[in-house]
Amino acid sequence: MTKLIAHLGPNGTYSEVATLIYAQNIEEETGIKTQLVPYPNIAQTLLAVADGRADVGVVPVENSIQGIVSMTLDSLWELDGLQIQQGLTLPVVHNFLSRGNCLKGIKTVYSHPQALAQCQKWLDKHTPEARLVAANSTTEALQIVNHDPTSGAIASLRAAQLYDLPIKEANINDYPDNCTRFWVVSKDKKEDGDYVSLGFSFEKNKPGVLVKPLQIFAENNINLTRIESRPTKRSLGEYLFFIDLQKHKSKNEVKKALSDLSHHTKKLKIFGNYDVLNIDYSQCEKLSI
Numbered sequence: 001m002t003k004l005i006a007h008l009g010p011n012g013t014y015s016e017v018a019t020l021i022y023a024q025n026i027e028e029e030t031g032i033k034t035q036l037v038p039y040p041n042i043a044q045t046l047l048a049v050a051d052g053r054a055d056v057g058v059v060p061v062e063n064s065i066q067g068i069v070s071m072t073l074d075s076l077w078e079l080d081g082l083q084i085q086q087g088l089t090l091p092v093v094h095n096f097l098s099r100g101n102c103l104k105g106i107k108t109v110y111s112h113p114q115a116l117a118q119c120q121k122w123l124d125k126h127t128p129e130a131r132l133v134a135a136n137s138t139t140e141a142l143q144i145v146n147h148d149p150t151s152g153a154i155a156s157l158r159a160a161q162l163y164d165l166p167i168k169e170a171n172i173n174d175y176p177d178n179c180t181r182f183w184v185v186s187k188d189k190k191e192d193g194d195y196v197s198l199g200f201s202f203e204k205n206k207p208g209v210l211v212k213p214l215q216i217f218a219e220n221n222i223n224l225t226r227i228e229s230r231p232t233k234r235s236l237g238e239y240l241f242f243i244d245l246q247k248h249k250s251k252n253e254v255k256k257a258l259s260d261l262s263h264h265t266k267k268l269k270i271f272g273n274y275d276v277l278n279i280d281y282s283q284c285e286k287l288s289i
Contacts, residue, residue, distance in 0.1 A: 002033045006045045006054035009038025012142070012159035018090045018182045019058040021283050042071040049185055050079045056186040058088070063180045066114050068228050072183070073242050076271055077199050077230075083189050084197055084272030088182040091281045094119050094173050096126075097145060097165040098152035106130050110141030111154035119154050122172040127152070158287055185272075193273035195225070196254060199242045200265040201232060210241065212264045217245065220253035247273070 005023055008015035016038065023034040039045040042059050049057040061072045076082060094115055100106055106127045109116070113134040116123070123132065130152075135141040142163040145153045152168070153159075160167050183197075202209050217224055226244040247254050262268050 002035050003056065004035050004037055004054045006037050006039055006048040006057040008042055008045050008059060009040060011038060012156060012162045014090060014092055014156055014180055015058065015060055015182070017156060017158050017284055017287065018060075018088050018180075018279065020287055021090075021279055022058060022086070022088060022184060022277075025277070042069070043075045046072075046075045046079055046082060046185060049187065050082055052187075056085065056184055058182055058184050061181050061183050062226070063092070063114065063178070065118050065175055065178050070230060073199070073228065073230055076185070077240060077242075077269065081187050082185050082271070083187065084183045084274045085186050085188065085190055086184040086274050087195060087276035088184065089276060089278045090180050090182065091279065091284070092118070092173070092178040092180050093157065093171050093281060093284075094154050094178075095157060095160060095167045096122075096152055096169045096172050097142070097155055097160050097163075098149070098168050099146065099166060100149040100152065100168075103127055103152075103168065105150055106152045108133055108148075108151040109154065110135050110145060110151065112136070115154040118174060118178060119172050121174045122169075126169075157284060181276075183272075183274075190273050193275045194247050195244060195276060196247060196258075196273050197242070197244050197271040198258070198269060199240055199271065200261065200268045201240050203266045205238050213241070213261055216257050216260045216264070217243075220250065220257040222246070222250055222253055222257055223248075 005019055007019040019036055026032055026034055037054055039048060045057045045059055048054040059072045060069045062068050103126050107130055109127055109130045110133045116132050141153050142159060145151045146163055146165060223246045224243055225246055228242045229239040232238040232240055
């Protein structure tokens, strides 16, 4: 038996790194073989799980610098039958890759828009005259960089290894504690876990409509770790709300709160109960090609 794991591609992205480490844990703990299957975007990754082409999917949900990944929330809301099995927190360490001899000769820097934004101070200091080019993924531009010594790219350690590109400077993040949170999603329902993620909508937009749901959580002494709003895509000013909460010792209170919440929302979706694995960067360094 081989477990098919869908993830946001291509190879060399931080999504692939998180997925590889998750797959290693699965193989070590269960003995089940895994196979990674990259997809071009988050929506297709989750759809592959929903329609049975993959057993699980790994998708980014939040970056500590750039914030929420809206496509993940939107897709989970629109697709039925998907449940979060586990959370993964991956440290993001950006590196500057180039075949050029010195940084002063760099004319073009390629990377994903988020990577460029997360290294802006370093770029302003070391390559102030370079043209910044946004790529669909961190690894797409590496083939260009491999053949042009006047260009460089911001990418992961794994991307440097895969494309055999020299790291001119490591860890160029503007903020050292940069990390991305991922969700492992499947069609199996998990009943236990320290965290719960959910989304809900209201019948209509009116003053104070969000007060009652928040009051329910407060009355049950439940800690909310994240709350986000997203447009319903139906009418301007109408929103969906997404919440992460901690269960810990308040499991009965959470059950009661979710029951009460269902009476005050038009639609309530529980995306899953799960625990979070904090990945150490040393695990990323040990990945084999």
